[in-house]
Amino acid sequence: MAKTFDLNDDSVVVVIGSGAGGGTLGTELALKGIRTVILEAGGRHEIDDFENDEWGMFGKISWLDARTTSGDWRVAKDFPGLPAWIVKAVGGSTVHWAGASLRFQEHEFKVRSTYGDIAGANLLDWPITLADMEPWYAKAEDRMGVTRTHGIDGLPGNNNFKVMKAGADKLGYKSCHTGRMAINSADRDGRGACQQIGFCFQGCKTGAKWSTLYAEIPKGEETGKLEVRPNSQVLQIEHDSSGKVTGVLYADAEGKQHRQKARAVAVAGNSIESPRLLLNSASAMYPDGLANSSGQVGRNYMRHMTGSVYAVFDRPVHMYRGTTMAGIITDESVNDPSRGFVGGYEMETLSLGLPFMAAFLNPGAWGRGFTSAMDMYDHMAGMWLVGEDMPQETNRITLHATMKDQHGLPVPDVHFDDHANDIAMRNHAYRQGAAVYDAVGAVRTFPTPPYPSTHNLGTNRMSEKPRDGVVNKWGQTHDIANLFISDGSQFTTGAAENPTLTIVALALRQADYIADQMGKNAI
Amino acid sequence: MRTLDKRTKVTRRRFLKTAGAGTAGIIAVVNGGIVMGSGGAWAMEVKTLRPESMATLVQMARDTYPHDHLADKFYAQAMIGYDASAGEDAALKAMLEGGVDLLDATAQARHGGGYRDVAWEEDRVAILTSIEDGAFFQKIRGGLITGLYNQPEVWAKFGYEGASAEKGGYISRGFDDIDWLEA
Numbered sequence A: 001m002a003k004t005f006d007l008n009d010d011s012v013v014v015v016i017g018s019g020a021g022g023g024t025l026g027t028e029l030a031l032k033g034i035r036t037v038i039l040e041a042g043g044r045h046e047i048d049d050f051e052n053d054e055w056g057m058f059g060k061i062s063w064l065d066a067r068t069t070s071g072d073w074r075v076a077k078d079f080p081g082l083p084a085w086i087v088k089a090v091g092g093s094t095v096h097w098a099g100a101s102l103r104f105q106e107h108e109f110k111v112r113s114t115y116g117d118i119a120g121a122n123l124l125d126w127p128i129t130l131a132d133m134e135p136w137y138a139k140a141e142d143r144m145g146v147t148r149t150h151g152i153d154g155l156p157g158n159n160n161f162k163v164m165k166a167g168a169d170k171l172g173y174k175s176c177h178t179g180r181m182a183i184n185s186a187d188r189d190g191r192g193a194c195q196q197i198g199f200c201f202q203g204c205k206t207g208a209k210w211s212t213l214y215a216e217i218p219k220g221e222e223t224g225k226l227e228v229r230p231n232s233q234v235l236q237i238e239h240d241s242s243g244k245v246t247g248v249l250y251a252d253a254e255g256k257q258h259r260q261k262a263r264a265v266a267v268a269g270n271s272i273e274s275p276r277l278l279l280n281s282a283s284a285m286y287p288d289g290l291a292n293s294s295g296q297v298g299r300n301y302m303r304h305m306t307g308s309v310y311a312v313f314d315r316p317v318h319m320y321r322g323t324t325m326a327g328i329i330t331d332e333s334v335n336d337p338s339r340g341f342v343g344g345y346e347m348e349t350l351s352l353g354l355p356f357m358a359a360f361l362n363p364g365a366w367g368r369g370f371t372s373a374m375d376m377y378d379h380m381a382g383m384w385l386v387g388e389d390m391p392q393e394t395n396r397i398t399l400h401a402t403m404k405d406q407h408g409l410p411v412p413d414v415h416f417d418d419h420a421n422d423i424a425m426r427n428h429a430y431r432q433g434a435a436v437y438d439a440v441g442a443v444r445t446f447p448t449p450p451y452p453s454t455h456n457l458g459t460n461r462m463s464e465k466p467r468d469g470v471v472n473k474w475g476q477t478h479d480i481a482n483l484f485i486s487d488g489s490q491f492t493t494g495a496a497e498n499p500t501l502t503i504v505a506l507a508l509r510q511a512d513y514i515a516d517q518m519g520k521n522a523i
Numbered sequence B: 001m002r003t004l005d006k007r008t009k010v011t012r013r014r015f016l017k018t019a020g021a022g023t024a025g026i027i028a029v030v031n032g033g034i035v036m037g038s039g040g041a042w043a044m045e046v047k048t049l050r051p052e053s054m055a056t057l058v059q060m061a062r063d064t065y066p067h068d069h070l071a072d073k074f075y076a077q078a079m080i081g082y083d084a085s086a087g088e089d090a091a092l093k094a095m096l097e098g099g100v101d102l103l104d105a106t107a108q109a110r111h112g113g114g115y116r117d118v119a120w121e122e123d124r125v126a127i128l129t130s131i132e133d134g135a136f137f138q139k140i141r142g143g144l145i146t147g148l149y150n151q152p153e154v155w156a157k158f159g160y161e162g163a164s165a166e167k168g169g170y171i172s173r174g175f176d177d178i179d180w181l182e183a
Helices: A020-031 A054-061 A074-078 A111-115 A130-144 A159-171 A212-222 A270-280 A354-360 A368-374 A420-438 A500-519 B051-064 B072-079 B081-088 B090-111 B121-130 B135-147 B152-158
Strands: A013-016 A036-039 A068-070 A226-229 A233-239 A245-251 A257-261 A264-267 A305-312 A345-349 A380-387 A396-404 A410-415 A444-448 A483-485 B034-036 B043-045
Touching: A013 A020, A013 A245, A020 A036, A020 A212, A020 A226, A020 A500, A054 A354, A068 A074, A130 A500, A159 A345, A159 A380, A159 A420, A212 A226, A233 A270, A245 A264, A264 A270, A264 A500, A270 A396, A270 A410, A305 A420, A345 A420, A354 A368, A354 B135, A354 B152, A380 A420, A420 A444, B034 B051, B051 B072, B051 B081, B051 B090, B051 B121, B051 B135, B072 B081, B072 B135, B081 B090, B090 B121, B090 B135
Parallel strands: A013 A036, A013 A264, A036 A226, A068 A410, A264 A483
Antiparallel strands: A233 A245, A245 A257, A305 A380, A305 A444, A345 A380, A396 A410, B034 B043
């Protein structure tokens, strides 16, 4: 039975959010013997609650609280109230993530030095390097059971992968395989092997896919040092007259407010809610919000250059069978400015079920141009394109001037304009994606626009100098020693790779640092 | 490789057990409050909207997302909920009835009859195109994305198998059975 902690216990570390960052950090702190309370805004849905039903699960676990959008990105037109497609539940977006677990490349930690000054981009080198991260990547990969690392076999290729692989080979791409996936290819860590169910985005029914919900948090709870409190939406982080944080105010499922005291607070609410919380915590001492002396809180919002290519063939594919994203071409992930843009992108298999395909293939489209594509659903193959986008100061999370949420707090507005580099990369990726399928006889290809953002990054970025960002190389805020950021919002830049492995590696590294600082009574 | 049988396996009248004699032709209004499909394959009782309006909405649904392998009953299923919703939402009722009136008026001006009397799909689609930026069309179109494509009964007709976990996933059911790619 998991321990519970008193609201007035000011010895605990409070972690806000239970996803890749918060769920990992909270568990690791507990394993180190540190008393920890995770406050999770959403409910706790165990594997038994998962359904192979796209809209059913969407309604059950998605973050659907009111948000607004602005800017020239197409998501603002297609999904104006849903800028991000993320999870509000214990486990956070590790419930619905695809499992792709890639290390960043060396140059991606120092893009300002590598790419130079890109007009309109607020580029900055990370204060850490790949060498700094390598041991933490190794630890994270082992913990998550990432295929093709630590001697773990790759997953078998499904039909969708086989089409990608055949096209990649014909096109001359050199690096195409079934990915580095945090999905068990054989029994490991008390969890079984992938049964090729599909529905990775709806919660893995066998638990073969790593999620903090069942692969981390229960281990923390077993120590007696971790309490996870679901349906606990943090409204404000509080501080004392010295400026140190003292605890948080949160609302329970009935909207009743509670105050949990804390020795330190780690924010891991994803890159929209984390800066929103810092901004909503403004006080007389911190009138622009907590940890915001740089003015960078909420800025440099990144969401990856994304898009998809679906292709129709004259013969069946049944792409939805099996692991959704176990397939990758990495050849385009290098930095090769001769292509007309800096940075690179990954090409990863992707399929949607018929209900989501109707919603996302070409939002707003109707008539026979659309329905003739849908008629060929079982003859389709598909891939997702995910690449580095440029941080821009004006792409940012702000508090809405008038709209309030169910707790009376301003809702977040998500503003995003595509950078010219993002557009050039997307167009290149669409061409190359179509070429992969054309090489194996596609009769029609579709350059599908971005979905609501699944990779939300950068809004509390890591910087060497306090004036350039919000947190230092440990994710500790420059302004407040006992306030940490533990999610993807601390990313200085986005890299081409799916972010979860890096979030987990940073959380493990941060847990060590917090334990060290607590041991020294520095916090 | 394992493919799906896309034929309709069950034929049964939908929504109402009896609905009088079958009518010839396409979607029709039989009598007070009953809208019926071709050959009596399906029928529905309409309480709030004009039955003629519901019949037009069903035709509009097909013209918006035409799938020739789907019977009208699936489009009717996607539209039937609007009758109850309109009963609780006067603004929605006004939007739907007003939208149908606009379709009919446009059809009258162009072709000398109501929307459902326009014989060629292309001509009906041209009418829809003329109103596609309006709230009425977008309401119907947006609703169809889930109303039509999230009906489990239509999935097999697109070769989609739906839930798989309770069947053991696809590990023994064709996840890698593609057989036409050249080595």
